[in-house]
Amino acid sequence: MSDRRVALVTGTSSGIGLEVALGLARRGVHVVATARDVAKGAGLLAAATQEGLTVELRALDVTVPEQAEACVTAVVADHGRLDVLVNNAGRGKVATLEQLDDGELQEQLEVNYLSVARLTRLVLPVMRSAGRGRVVTVTSVGGVVGQPFADAYCGAKFAVEGLMQSLAPVVARFGVEVAVVEPAAVASEFVRNTGAADTGSPLDDDYAPLLQAYLHRTGRSFATAQPSKEAAAVVVEAALTEQPRFRWQTSPSAEGFAGLSLADLSGERVLDQTRTWLT
Numbered sequence: 001m002s003d004r005r006v007a008l009v010t011g012t013s014s015g016i017g018l019e020v021a022l023g024l025a026r027r028g029v030h031v032v033a034t035a036r037d038v039a040k041g042a043g044l045l046a047a048a049t050q051e052g053l054t055v056e057l058r059a060l061d062v063t064v065p066e067q068a069e070a071c072v073t074a075v076v077a078d079h080g081r082l083d084v085l086v087n088n089a090g091r092g093k094v095a096t097l098e099q100l101d102d103g104e105l106q107e108q109l110e111v112n113y114l115s116v117a118r119l120t121r122l123v124l125p126v127m128r129s130a131g132r133g134r135v136v137t138v139t140s141v142g143g144v145v146g147q148p149f150a151d152a153y154c155g156a157k158f159a160v161e162g163l164m165q166s167l168a169p170v171v172a173r174f175g176v177e178v179a180v181v182e183p184a185a186v187a188s189e190f191v192r193n194t195g196a197a198d199t200g201s202p203l204d205d206d207y208a209p210l211l212q213a214y215l216h217r218t219g220r221s222f223a224t225a226q227p228s229k230e231a232a233a234v235v236v237e238a239a240l241t242e243q244p245r246f247r248w249q250t251s252p253s254a255e256g257f258a259g260l261s262l263a264d265l266s267g268e269r270v271l272d273q274t275r276t277w278l279t
Contacts, residue, residue: 005029006079007239008072010062010119011089013040016138016186018047019232020086020239025053027240029084032075034060062089062115072122081130084239085123087116087137094215096207097151105152112156117163124171131175136239137164139180141254145261145270148277149214168246177244181235184254185225210278217277226251 007024011017012033021033021044033055035041041057048055060071076082091111093104120135127133142150143157161180168178204211231250238248249255261270 002030002079002081005083006032006075006081007084007086008032008034008075008082008123009086009088010034010060012044012057013037014043015228016183016232016235017086017088018044019229020088020235021055022047022051022053023229023232023236024084024086024239025055026051027236029240030054030056030079032056032058032079034058034062034071034089036061062119063110065118068115068119069122072119072126076126082123082126083130083132084134084136085120086235086239087119087135088235089115090138090140092150092153094149094211095152096149096211099204099207100152105155108152108156109159112153113159113163116160120167124176127176128171128174133176134179134239134244135164135171135176136179136181136235138235139164139182141182141184141249141257143180143182144258146274148274149211165246179238179244179246179248181231181238181248181250182254182258183226183231183234183250184257185221186231186250187222187225187227213278226253 005028007029009017009021009024009031012021013035017033021031025031025048033041033044035057036059038057038059044055045057058071058074059067061067072082089111091108093100093108095104116137120137123133123135127135137160139161140153140157142154143161146154146158164178164180171178234248234250238244247258249258260273264270
């Protein structure tokens with residue numbers, strides 16, 4: 001078994017995941033990067049080659065339990081260890097509850113919550129046996145602040161933060177550290193992959209003015225979004241720091257927004273702010 005740390009990173013075909021894979025490799029970690037479609041990992045491999053880094057790319061659809069189990073088993077078999085898991089793969093959805101069917105709610109839970117729980121559960125025996133390990137989950141400020149038209153997304157992100165915060169003190173007894181990283185607006189493919197509700201029903205006409213106001217506000221926010229590389233640097237720090245903590249934000253904007261909710265015992269400060277997004 002090599003002394004070099006091994007990290008498994010999900011969702012590395014673009015954005016934060018791609019930059020996390022490169023950032024960990026720069027720090028001397030052997031990175032096993034995963035993507036649903038390895039063909040879309042060409043950009044990561046090209047960037048790694050350009051910098052003289054070695055990044056291993058494997059196919060993994062995190063929503064398929066058999067693939068997740070096979071991936072973790074293979075990484076441990078090939079490298080004899082697994083020190084870091086970065087749960088980065090995620091998906092957004094823009095719609096309010098009446099516009100969401102059960103399948104769309106389930107999809108958000110599957111990608112943003114259940115697959116994270118499943119992969120974390122798979123790596124824990126390895127880390128617990130070794131007496132060390134780090135599980136870092138990229139959540140969102142949407143994991144602490146509910147936002148209009150992000151009902152399903154925020155619901156799943158709140159769930160995964162609750163899961164990780166509950167898990168953290170238990171696995172810490174076995175040398176395993178747990179962290180969540182909360183970006184705000186980040187310039188990445190994630191935004192372009194987030195579909196707004198558009199079913200053409202009368203219901204959508206009722207919500208249309210509110211949705212347009214929300215999208216206008218969100219567009220302004222993402223016009224000054226944090227670069228993926230900056231957000232990824234915080235994820236890398238959370239994964240490797242010798243002074244671990246549970247919750248990390250990736251920018252002053254994220255700190256302010258997450259702090260608004262975490263210090264808001266009545267919930268009214270958050271609602272006072274988010275109500276303005278719809279006018």
